[in-house]
Amino acid sequence: MCLGIPMQIKELNGLVARCEAKGVEREANLLMLMHEELAVGDYLVVHLGRAIERVSAEDAATAWALYDEMLAAMDAGAPAPVINSSETSIERDE
Numbered sequence: 001m002c003l004g005i006p007m008q009i010k011e012l013n014g015l016v017a018r019c020e021a022k023g024v025e026r027e028a029n030l031l032m033l034m035h036e037e038l039a040v041g042d043y044l045v046v047h048l049g050r051a052i053e054r055v056s057a058e059d060a061a062t063a064w065a066l067y068d069e070m071l072a073a074m075d076a077g078a079p080a081p082v083i084n085s086s087e088t089s090i091e092r093d094e
Contacts, residue, residue, distance in 0.1 A: 002047065002048075003047075003067070004045035004046060004047040004052055004053070005021055005045065005046050005047070006021060006043055006044070006045055006046075006055060006059070006060035006063045006064060007019035007020060007021040007026065007028065007043065007044055007045075007046045007060075008020055008021065008041065008042070008043050008044075008060070009038060009039070009040050009041060009042045009043075009044060010025065010040065011040065012030075012038065012039070012040060014030075015029060015030045015031055015034060016028070016029060016030065017030055017038070017044065017051065019044060019046060019051075021064075022064075026046065026049070027049065028044060028046045028049060028050060028051040029049055029050045029051065030051050031050070032050060032051060032052055033051050033052075033053075033054060036054055038054065042054055043055050043056065043057055043059070043060040045063075
């Protein structure tokens with residue numbers, strides 16, 4: 001499974017953004033979003049080094065909350081959560 005990672009723009013240089021998430025910085029190619037007005041502080045979903053979508057700070061925080069829960073469950077050996085896309089709740093697949 002591949003995941004896009006929400007990252008915050010820290011620096012813009014043409015079609016390249018220096019982005020940060022959880023203390024990790026990466027460069028992201030902005031070619032797919034070249035027609036959007038992006039600014040330092042905006043949040044992007046980055047996949048394989050390419051920004052694929054601009055998202056709100058709230059959506060980025062929600063995604064990270066889910067990722068953090070999945071990582072914690074994996075670390076504890078618990079079953080991973082099942083995300084019901086029709087609701088905002090998270091269920092446990094046990």
